[in-house]
Amino acid sequence: MTQSHHWFVIPMTFLVAFILTLLPMPEWTVWVRPVWVLMVVIYWVMMAPHQVNVGTAWLAGIFLDVLNGTLLGEHALAMTLVAYLTVRMSSRLRMFPLLQQGLVVMILVLLYQFVLFCVQGFLDQLPSTWLFWTPPVTSMLLWPWVSSIIKDWRRRYRAI
Amino acid sequence: MDTFVQVRNALSMPIAPLQYLVSWPVQFFHSMGTVLSSHDSLIKENLDLKAQQLLLQAQVQRLLALESENKQLKALLRSSTEVQGKVLVAEVMSIATDPFVNQVTLDKGSSDGLFVGQPVLDANGVMGKLIQVGPLTSRVLLVNDPHSGIPVQITRNGMHAIAVGDAYTGKLHLVNMPQTVDIKTGDFLITSGLGEHYPAGYPVGQIISVVKDPGLQFATIIIEPSARLDRSREVLLVWPNKTVQGKK
Numbered sequence: 092m093t094q095s096h097h098w099f100v101i102p103m104t105f106l107v108a109f110i111l112t113l114l115p116m117p118e119w120t121v122w123v124r125p126v127w128v129l130m131v132v133i134y135w136v137m138m139a140p141h142q143v144n145v146g147t148a149w150l151a152g153i154f155l156d157v158l159n160g161t162l163l164g165e166h167a168l169a170m171t172l173v174a175y176l177t178v179r180m181s182s183r184l185r186m187f188p189l190l191q192q193g194l195v196v197m198i199l200v201l202l203y204q205f206v207l208f209c210v211q212g213f214l215d216q217l218p219s220t221w222l223f224w225t226p227p228v229t230s231m232l233l234w235p236w237v238s239s240i241i242k243d244w245r246r247r248y249r250a251i
Numbered sequence: 252m253d254t255f256v257q258v259r260n261a262l263s264m265p266i267a268p269l270q271y272l273v274s275w276p277v278q279f280f281h282s283m284g285t286v287l288s289s290h291d292s293l294i295k296e297n298l299d300l301k302a303q304q305l306l307l308q309a310q311v312q313r314l315l316a317l318e319s320e321n322k323q324l325k326a327l328l329r330s331s332t333e334v335q336g337k338v339l340v341a342e343v344m345s346i347a348t349d350p351f352v353n354q355v356t357l358d359k360g361s362s363d364g365l366f367v368g369q370p371v372l373d374a375n376g377v378m379g380k381l382i383q384v385g386p387l388t389s390r391v392l393l394v395n396d397p398h399s400g401i402p403v404q405i406t407r408n409g410m411h412a413i414a415v416g417d418a419y420t421g422k423l424h425l426v427n428m429p430q431t432v433d434i435k436t437g438d439f440l441i442t443s444g445l446g447e448h449y450p451a452g453y454p455v456g457q458i459i460s461v462v463k464d465p466g467l468q469f470a471t472i473i474i475e476p477s478a479r480l481d482r483s484r485e486v487l488l489v490w491p492n493k494t495v496q497g498k499k
Contacts, residue, residue: 106269109269112347113269113270113273114273114346114347115273115277115346116347121347121350124347157263158266158270159348159349159352160348160349160352160354160383160390161349161352163259211351216351216397216418218350218351219419
Protein backbone atom coordinates (compact mmCIF):
# COMPACT_ATOMS: atom_id res chain seq x y z
CA MET A 92 0.00 0.00 0.00
CA THR A 93 1.12 3.58 -0.57
CA GLN A 94 1.46 4.09 3.11
CA SER A 95 4.18 6.76 2.78
CA HIS A 96 1.69 9.10 1.10
CA HIS A 97 -0.78 8.88 3.90
CA TRP A 98 1.37 8.89 6.96
CA PHE A 99 -0.72 11.77 8.35
CA VAL A 100 -3.75 9.63 9.24
CA ILE A 101 -2.21 8.38 12.51
CA PRO A 102 -0.99 11.82 13.69
CA MET A 103 -4.37 13.31 12.72
CA THR A 104 -6.29 10.83 14.90
CA PHE A 105 -4.00 11.65 17.81
CA LEU A 106 -4.45 15.38 17.23
CA VAL A 107 -8.24 15.00 17.26
CA ALA A 108 -8.02 12.93 20.45
CA PHE A 109 -5.92 15.61 22.18
CA ILE A 110 -8.34 18.31 21.05
CA LEU A 111 -11.27 16.32 22.44
CA THR A 112 -9.35 15.96 25.71
CA LEU A 113 -8.83 19.71 25.95
CA LEU A 114 -12.28 20.78 24.76
CA PRO A 115 -14.09 22.66 27.55
CA MET A 116 -17.23 20.82 28.64
CA PRO A 117 -19.94 21.40 31.25
CA GLU A 118 -18.88 20.84 34.85
CA TRP A 119 -20.64 17.49 35.31
CA THR A 120 -18.76 15.84 32.44
CA VAL A 121 -15.38 16.33 34.11
CA TRP A 122 -15.21 12.79 35.48
CA VAL A 123 -17.22 10.89 32.84
CA ARG A 124 -15.19 12.14 29.86
CA PRO A 125 -14.00 9.11 27.86
CA VAL A 126 -10.23 8.62 27.65
CA TRP A 127 -9.92 9.66 24.00
CA VAL A 128 -6.17 9.41 23.65
CA LEU A 129 -6.05 5.94 25.18
CA MET A 130 -8.82 4.78 22.84
CA VAL A 131 -6.83 5.95 19.83
CA VAL A 132 -3.68 4.28 21.21
CA ILE A 133 -5.55 1.01 21.72
CA TYR A 134 -7.01 1.20 18.21
CA TRP A 135 -3.68 1.72 16.47
CA VAL A 136 -1.73 -0.73 18.62
CA MET A 137 -4.41 -3.31 17.83
CA MET A 138 -4.63 -2.61 14.10
CA ALA A 139 -1.11 -1.49 13.22
CA PRO A 140 1.30 -2.78 15.88
CA HIS A 141 4.26 -2.13 13.57
CA GLN A 142 3.53 1.58 13.25
CA VAL A 143 2.20 2.38 16.73
CA ASN A 144 3.81 0.58 19.62
CA VAL A 145 4.55 0.92 23.31
CA GLY A 146 6.96 3.78 22.61
CA THR A 147 4.26 5.80 20.86
CA ALA A 148 1.96 5.14 23.80
CA TRP A 149 4.63 6.43 26.17
CA LEU A 150 5.08 9.61 24.11
CA ALA A 151 1.33 10.19 23.99
CA GLY A 152 1.19 9.73 27.78
CA ILE A 153 4.02 12.22 28.41
CA PHE A 154 2.29 14.71 26.11
CA LEU A 155 -0.95 14.21 28.05
CA ASP A 156 0.87 14.80 31.34
CA VAL A 157 2.36 18.06 30.11
CA LEU A 158 -1.02 19.08 28.73
CA ASN A 159 -2.89 18.34 31.95
CA GLY A 160 -0.26 19.51 34.39
CA THR A 161 -0.41 16.19 36.24
CA LEU A 162 2.62 14.43 37.67
CA LEU A 163 5.06 13.93 34.79
CA GLY A 164 4.96 10.28 33.71
CA GLU A 165 1.71 9.35 35.42
CA HIS A 166 -0.35 8.91 32.27
CA ALA A 167 2.71 7.62 30.39
CA LEU A 168 3.07 4.73 32.85
CA ALA A 169 -0.59 3.76 32.62
CA MET A 170 -0.60 4.04 28.84
CA THR A 171 2.56 1.98 28.35
CA LEU A 172 1.10 -0.82 30.46
CA VAL A 173 -2.17 -0.87 28.50
CA ALA A 174 -0.32 -0.67 25.15
CA TYR A 175 1.86 -3.63 26.14
CA LEU A 176 -1.15 -5.79 26.99
CA THR A 177 -2.89 -4.72 23.78
CA VAL A 178 0.08 -5.56 21.60
CA ARG A 179 0.29 -9.01 23.23
CA MET A 180 -3.34 -9.65 22.32
CA SER A 181 -3.47 -7.63 19.10
CA SER A 182 -3.82 -10.49 16.62
CA ARG A 183 -6.65 -12.02 18.64
CA LEU A 184 -8.36 -8.66 19.28
CA ARG A 185 -8.51 -7.88 15.56
CA MET A 186 -10.69 -10.95 15.04
CA PHE A 187 -13.17 -10.06 17.78
CA PRO A 188 -16.60 -8.62 16.88
CA LEU A 189 -17.12 -4.98 17.92
CA LEU A 190 -19.11 -5.86 21.04
CA GLN A 191 -16.41 -8.15 22.37
CA GLN A 192 -13.73 -5.58 21.48
CA GLY A 193 -15.71 -3.02 23.46
CA LEU A 194 -15.66 -5.27 26.52
CA VAL A 195 -11.89 -5.74 26.25
CA VAL A 196 -11.51 -1.96 25.87
CA MET A 197 -13.53 -1.51 29.05
CA ILE A 198 -11.18 -3.81 30.94
CA LEU A 199 -8.10 -2.06 29.51
CA VAL A 200 -9.45 1.39 30.44
CA LEU A 201 -10.30 0.06 33.88
CA LEU A 202 -6.66 -1.01 34.27
CA TYR A 203 -5.57 2.45 33.08
CA GLN A 204 -7.82 4.12 35.65
CA PHE A 205 -6.52 1.74 38.32
CA VAL A 206 -2.89 2.72 37.62
CA LEU A 207 -3.88 6.41 37.77
CA PHE A 208 -5.78 5.73 41.00
CA CYS A 209 -2.69 4.10 42.55
CA VAL A 210 -0.40 6.99 41.51
CA GLN A 211 -2.90 9.50 42.91
CA GLY A 212 -2.98 7.41 46.08
CA PHE A 213 0.81 7.66 46.40
CA LEU A 214 0.44 11.43 46.00
CA ASP A 215 -2.27 11.47 48.68
CA GLN A 216 -4.77 13.03 46.27
CA LEU A 217 -7.35 10.33 45.73
CA PRO A 218 -10.38 11.29 43.61
CA SER A 219 -13.29 12.58 45.62
CA THR A 220 -16.09 10.77 43.83
CA TRP A 221 -16.99 7.33 42.55
CA LEU A 222 -17.52 8.92 39.13
CA PHE A 223 -13.77 8.38 38.71
CA TRP A 224 -14.60 4.81 37.69
CA THR A 225 -17.10 5.78 34.92
CA PRO A 226 -14.67 6.42 31.97
CA PRO A 227 -14.31 2.65 31.28
CA VAL A 228 -18.06 2.50 30.70
CA THR A 229 -18.28 5.66 28.57
CA SER A 230 -15.24 4.53 26.58
CA MET A 231 -16.82 1.11 25.99
CA LEU A 232 -20.07 2.70 24.82
CA LEU A 233 -18.22 4.99 22.40
CA TRP A 234 -15.79 2.34 21.16
CA PRO A 235 -17.91 1.15 18.16
CA TRP A 236 -18.15 4.71 16.87
CA VAL A 237 -14.50 5.58 17.44
CA SER A 238 -13.29 2.42 15.77
CA SER A 239 -15.71 2.77 12.82
CA ILE A 240 -14.75 6.41 12.23
CA ILE A 241 -11.01 5.67 12.25
CA LYS A 242 -11.57 2.65 10.02
CA ASP A 243 -13.47 4.88 7.60
CA TRP A 244 -10.57 7.35 7.54
CA ARG A 245 -8.12 4.55 6.87
CA ARG A 246 -10.21 3.28 3.97
CA ARG A 247 -10.67 6.74 2.50
CA TYR A 248 -6.99 7.62 2.57
CA ARG A 249 -5.87 4.03 1.99
CA ALA A 250 -3.45 4.34 4.83
CA ILE A 251 -1.79 1.24 6.32
CA MET B 252 17.35 22.32 40.01
CA ASP B 253 16.89 25.37 37.81
CA THR B 254 17.66 23.33 34.71
CA PHE B 255 14.80 20.97 35.46
CA VAL B 256 12.39 23.86 35.84
CA GLN B 257 13.57 25.21 32.50
CA VAL B 258 13.07 21.82 30.83
CA ARG B 259 9.55 21.58 32.25
CA ASN B 260 8.83 25.10 31.02
CA ALA B 261 10.21 24.29 27.58
CA LEU B 262 7.96 21.22 27.42
CA SER B 263 4.95 23.53 27.46
CA MET B 264 6.12 25.11 24.18
CA PRO B 265 4.90 22.37 21.78
CA ILE B 266 1.52 22.15 23.50
CA ALA B 267 0.83 25.89 23.36
CA PRO B 268 -0.42 25.86 19.73
CA LEU B 269 -2.84 23.04 20.59
CA GLN B 270 -4.14 24.97 23.59
CA TYR B 271 -4.66 28.08 21.47
CA LEU B 272 -6.35 25.98 18.78
CA VAL B 273 -8.93 24.64 21.23
CA SER B 274 -9.37 27.86 23.13
CA TRP B 275 -9.81 30.14 20.15
CA PRO B 276 -13.22 28.98 18.80
CA VAL B 277 -14.75 29.07 22.27
CA GLN B 278 -13.50 32.58 22.86
CA PHE B 279 -14.61 33.54 19.35
CA PHE B 280 -18.21 32.46 20.07
CA HIS B 281 -18.06 34.26 23.38
CA SER B 282 -17.00 37.49 21.70
CA MET B 283 -19.64 36.96 18.98
CA GLY B 284 -22.24 36.85 21.74
CA THR B 285 -20.97 40.20 22.97
CA VAL B 286 -21.11 41.68 19.47
CA LEU B 287 -24.66 40.50 18.94
CA SER B 288 -26.05 41.71 22.26
CA SER B 289 -28.79 44.22 21.64
CA HIS B 290 -28.47 47.98 21.40
CA ASP B 291 -30.88 48.56 24.29
CA SER B 292 -29.02 46.37 26.70
CA LEU B 293 -25.76 48.08 25.78
CA ILE B 294 -27.22 51.53 26.47
CA LYS B 295 -28.62 50.31 29.75
CA GLU B 296 -25.32 48.73 30.70
CA ASN B 297 -23.48 51.91 29.72
CA LEU B 298 -25.72 54.02 31.96
CA ASP B 299 -25.28 51.58 34.82
CA LEU B 300 -21.54 51.59 34.38
CA LYS B 301 -21.41 55.39 34.30
CA ALA B 302 -23.34 55.57 37.53
CA GLN B 303 -21.08 52.95 39.06
CA GLN B 304 -17.98 54.77 37.87
CA LEU B 305 -19.16 57.98 39.49
CA LEU B 306 -19.70 56.14 42.74
CA LEU B 307 -16.31 54.45 42.55
CA GLN B 308 -14.53 57.67 41.68
CA ALA B 309 -16.02 59.32 44.71
CA GLN B 310 -14.74 56.43 46.80
CA VAL B 311 -11.31 56.55 45.16
CA GLN B 312 -10.96 60.21 46.04
CA ARG B 313 -11.58 59.33 49.63
CA LEU B 314 -9.12 56.42 49.39
CA LEU B 315 -6.42 58.60 47.85
CA ALA B 316 -6.62 60.92 50.79
CA LEU B 317 -6.51 57.95 53.14
CA GLU B 318 -3.57 56.41 51.29
CA SER B 319 -1.45 59.53 51.41
CA GLU B 320 -2.29 59.95 55.07
CA ASN B 321 -1.42 56.31 55.68
CA LYS B 322 1.91 56.71 53.87
CA GLN B 323 2.80 59.70 55.96
CA LEU B 324 1.92 57.88 59.15
CA LYS B 325 3.90 54.82 58.09
CA ALA B 326 6.87 56.99 57.18
CA LEU B 327 6.60 58.52 60.61
CA LEU B 328 6.67 55.05 62.10
CA ARG B 329 9.71 54.22 59.93
CA SER B 330 8.05 51.03 58.78
CA SER B 331 7.99 49.71 55.26
CA THR B 332 5.69 51.47 52.86
CA GLU B 333 4.17 50.11 49.72
CA VAL B 334 4.92 51.32 46.24
CA GLN B 335 2.38 50.96 43.47
CA GLY B 336 3.24 47.74 41.60
CA LYS B 337 2.97 46.96 37.91
CA VAL B 338 -0.07 44.96 36.77
CA LEU B 339 -1.03 43.08 33.61
CA VAL B 340 -4.37 41.60 32.54
CA ALA B 341 -4.29 38.06 31.17
CA GLU B 342 -7.03 35.83 29.88
CA VAL B 343 -7.82 32.33 31.12
CA MET B 344 -7.74 29.90 28.21
CA SER B 345 -10.93 27.94 27.59
CA ILE B 346 -9.49 24.47 27.92
CA ALA B 347 -10.40 21.61 30.19
CA THR B 348 -7.96 20.43 32.82
CA ASP B 349 -7.54 17.13 34.56
CA PRO B 350 -9.98 16.89 37.48
CA PHE B 351 -7.07 16.02 39.78
CA VAL B 352 -5.36 19.38 39.48
CA ASN B 353 -6.80 22.76 40.42
CA GLN B 354 -4.93 24.73 37.81
CA VAL B 355 -5.79 27.06 34.95
CA THR B 356 -3.79 28.10 31.89
CA LEU B 357 -3.23 31.76 30.98
CA ASP B 358 -2.54 33.16 27.52
CA LYS B 359 0.56 35.08 28.61
CA GLY B 360 4.04 33.72 29.19
CA SER B 361 7.64 34.64 29.82
CA SER B 362 7.58 36.81 26.66
CA ASP B 363 5.35 39.18 28.66
CA GLY B 364 7.72 39.15 31.61
CA LEU B 365 5.83 36.69 33.77
CA PHE B 366 7.81 34.68 36.31
CA VAL B 367 7.31 31.58 38.42
CA GLY B 368 5.78 32.42 41.79
CA GLN B 369 3.98 35.51 40.55
CA PRO B 370 0.67 36.21 42.32
CA VAL B 371 -2.54 36.12 40.27
CA LEU B 372 -5.69 38.00 41.29
CA ASP B 373 -9.17 38.45 39.91
CA ALA B 374 -11.71 41.19 40.54
CA ASN B 375 -12.81 39.63 43.83
CA GLY B 376 -9.67 38.31 45.42
CA VAL B 377 -6.58 36.15 45.25
CA MET B 378 -6.70 33.35 42.67
CA GLY B 379 -3.31 31.74 43.06
CA LYS B 380 0.21 31.96 41.75
CA LEU B 381 2.15 30.91 38.67
CA ILE B 382 3.89 27.57 38.94
CA GLN B 383 4.99 27.13 35.35
CA VAL B 384 5.81 29.80 32.79
CA GLY B 385 6.35 28.84 29.18
CA PRO B 386 7.16 31.25 26.38
CA LEU B 387 3.50 31.67 25.34
CA THR B 388 1.38 30.21 28.12
CA SER B 389 1.60 29.84 31.86
CA ARG B 390 -0.07 27.74 34.51
CA VAL B 391 -1.70 29.01 37.69
CA LEU B 392 -1.91 26.93 40.87
CA LEU B 393 -5.26 27.97 42.34
CA VAL B 394 -5.56 28.67 46.06
CA ASN B 395 -7.91 25.70 46.49
CA ASP B 396 -5.31 23.18 45.29
CA PRO B 397 -4.04 20.99 48.14
CA HIS B 398 -0.48 22.00 47.23
CA SER B 399 -1.22 25.67 47.77
CA GLY B 400 -0.76 27.45 51.07
CA ILE B 401 -1.37 31.14 51.62
CA PRO B 402 -0.59 33.25 54.69
CA VAL B 403 -3.74 35.09 55.77
CA GLN B 404 -4.91 37.52 58.41
CA ILE B 405 -8.37 37.82 59.92
CA THR B 406 -9.67 41.35 59.42
CA ARG B 407 -11.71 41.37 62.64
CA ASN B 408 -8.84 40.77 65.07
CA GLY B 409 -5.68 40.74 62.95
CA MET B 410 -4.83 37.13 63.75
CA HIS B 411 -2.46 35.28 61.40
CA ALA B 412 -3.06 31.85 59.94
CA ILE B 413 -2.27 29.71 56.91
CA ALA B 414 -5.03 28.71 54.49
CA VAL B 415 -4.48 25.49 52.57
CA GLY B 416 -6.53 24.17 49.65
CA ASP B 417 -8.92 21.31 50.18
CA ALA B 418 -8.86 18.66 47.47
CA TYR B 419 -12.36 17.36 48.00
CA THR B 420 -14.56 20.44 48.43
CA GLY B 421 -12.86 23.06 46.26
CA LYS B 422 -12.64 25.30 49.30
CA LEU B 423 -9.82 26.22 51.68
CA HIS B 424 -9.20 25.41 55.32
CA LEU B 425 -7.05 26.90 58.06
CA VAL B 426 -4.37 24.59 59.41
CA ASN B 427 -3.10 24.15 62.96
CA MET B 428 -5.64 26.41 64.67
CA PRO B 429 -6.17 25.55 68.36
CA GLN B 430 -9.66 24.78 69.69
CA THR B 431 -9.71 27.99 71.70
CA VAL B 432 -9.04 30.26 68.74
CA ASP B 433 -11.17 33.38 68.31
CA ILE B 434 -12.62 32.77 64.85
CA LYS B 435 -16.29 33.05 63.93
CA THR B 436 -18.36 32.16 60.89
CA GLY B 437 -18.48 35.19 58.60
CA ASP B 438 -15.00 36.50 59.39
CA PHE B 439 -13.16 37.90 56.38
CA LEU B 440 -9.62 36.87 55.51
CA ILE B 441 -7.04 38.96 53.68
CA THR B 442 -3.48 38.14 52.63
CA SER B 443 -1.04 39.02 55.37
CA GLY B 444 1.95 39.49 53.07
CA LEU B 445 4.08 37.22 55.23
CA GLY B 446 6.11 34.74 53.22
CA GLU B 447 6.49 37.45 50.57
CA HIS B 448 4.73 35.45 47.85
CA TYR B 449 1.43 37.31 47.88
CA PRO B 450 1.07 41.08 48.29
CA ALA B 451 -0.57 42.11 51.57
CA GLY B 452 -4.18 43.23 51.93
CA TYR B 453 -6.00 41.35 49.16
CA PRO B 454 -9.19 39.44 50.05
CA VAL B 455 -8.82 35.66 50.23
CA GLY B 456 -12.20 34.49 51.47
CA GLN B 457 -14.82 34.27 54.16
CA ILE B 458 -15.16 31.68 56.89
CA ILE B 459 -18.23 29.54 56.34
CA SER B 460 -17.90 26.97 59.09
CA VAL B 461 -16.02 26.53 62.34
CA VAL B 462 -16.19 23.10 63.97
CA LYS B 463 -14.53 22.67 67.34
CA ASP B 464 -14.59 18.95 67.96
CA PRO B 465 -13.11 18.23 71.41
CA GLY B 466 -11.86 14.88 70.11
CA LEU B 467 -9.56 16.56 67.61
CA GLN B 468 -6.40 18.47 68.33
CA PHE B 469 -7.21 21.38 66.04
CA ALA B 470 -10.36 23.21 65.03
CA THR B 471 -11.76 22.54 61.56
CA ILE B 472 -12.23 25.88 59.82
CA ILE B 473 -13.52 26.03 56.24
CA ILE B 474 -13.16 29.08 54.00
CA GLU B 475 -15.12 29.99 50.89
CA PRO B 476 -12.63 31.62 48.48
CA SER B 477 -13.70 35.10 47.38
CA ALA B 478 -12.07 34.85 43.95
CA ARG B 479 -14.32 33.19 41.37
CA LEU B 480 -11.87 30.37 40.80
CA ASP B 481 -13.89 28.44 38.23
CA ARG B 482 -15.60 31.32 36.44
CA SER B 483 -13.14 34.18 36.01
CA ARG B 484 -12.19 34.81 32.40
CA GLU B 485 -9.80 37.67 33.00
CA VAL B 486 -7.19 37.76 35.70
CA LEU B 487 -4.74 40.30 37.00
CA LEU B 488 -1.03 39.55 37.23
CA VAL B 489 0.80 41.52 39.86
CA TRP B 490 4.44 42.40 40.14
CA PRO B 491 4.68 42.44 43.93
CA ASN B 492 5.34 45.75 45.57
CA LYS B 493 8.91 46.28 46.57
CA THR B 494 9.11 47.27 50.19
CA VAL B 495 11.27 50.29 50.83
CA GLN B 496 12.44 51.51 54.15
CA GLY B 497 10.67 54.72 55.25
CA LYS B 498 12.84 57.81 55.43
CA LYS B 499 13.56 59.37 58.75
